[in-house]
Amino acid sequence: MKVRLNYVSASPEALQTMLKFEGFIKKSGLDANLYELIKIRASQINGCAFCINMHTRDARKIGETEQRIYLLNAWREAPFYTDKERAVLELTEAVTRISEGGVPQDLYERVRAHVDEAEYVVIIMAINTINAWNRIAISTGMFPEEE
Numbered sequence: 298m299k300v301r302l303n304y305v306s307a308s309p310e311a312l313q314t315m316l317k318f319e320g321f322i323k324k325s326g327l328d329a330n331l332y333e334l335i336k337i338r339a340s341q342i343n344g345c346a347f348c349i350n351m352h353t354r355d356a357r358k359i360g361e362t363e364q365r366i367y368l369l370n371a372w373r374e375a376p377f378y379t380d381k382e383r384a385v386l387e388l389t390e391a392v393t394r395i396s397e398g399g400v401p402q403d404l405y406e407r408v409r410a411h412v413d414e415a416e417y418v419v420i421i422m423a424i425n426t427i428n429a430w431n432r433i434a435i436s437t438g439m440f441p442e443e444e
Contacts, residue, residue, distance in 0.1 A: 301438035315433070318426040325419040329359050331385060334369065334378075335420070336427045338386055339393045341370050345431040350441035352427075381411035385420055392424040 305312045322332065333356035340348035353366050368375040372386050384407045391400045409417060433439075 299438060300440070301436075304433060304437045311433075315426070315429065318422065318429070322419060322423050322426060325416075325422075327416070327419050327423060330356070330361055331382060332423055333359065333361060334365075334382060334386065335389050335423050336430075337366065337369055338372075338389045339424060339427045340431055342390065342393045343428065343431040343435065345434050347434040347439040347441050348427065348431050384408045384411055388420065389424050392421065393428055 333352055336352040337349060337356060340352060356366055357363070362377075365375075365377050368377065369386075372378050372383065378386065384404075387404055388400065388408050391398065391404055408420070412420065
C-alpha cells in the first residue's frame with residue numbers, strides 16, 4: 298500500500314481547518330469516551346482502516362474496555378452501552394449514512410431525551426468531523442502502520 302499524497306504538506310490550511318473542528322468539540326465538554334465511540338463507529342461504516350486503528354487505540358488509552366470496542370459494530374445486541382450511548386450511536390449511523398434515510402424525527406427525539414440542544418449540535422459536529430477525517434484518509438490513501 299502506498300500513500301497517494303501527504304495532505305498536510307499539500308495544504309497545511311486543510312489540517313488547520315480540521316483541527317479547529319477538533320478544538321471546538323474538545324472545548325464543548327463532550328465526553329471523551331463518547332467521542333471515541335462516535336469516531337470508531339463512523340470509521341467502521343466508512344471502512345477507514347487508518348481511523349479505526351487510531352481511534353481504537355485512543356479509546357483504550359482513555360479507559361474504554363476491549364469488550365465495548367470489539368462489540369461496537371453490534372452495539373444493538375450488546376448490553377454494555379448506556380441509553381445515551383445507544384441513541385448517539387444510532388444518530389452516528391444515520392448521519393454517516395445520511396442519504397439512506399436522513400435523521401428520522403423519532404431518532405432525533407430519542408437523542409434529545411439525553412442531551413440539550415447545544416450538546417446535540419456538538420454531537421452532530423463530532424459526527425461530521427470524523428466523517429471528514431475518514432474521507433481525507435481514504436481519499437489520500439492513508440493506512441495503518443504495523444505496531
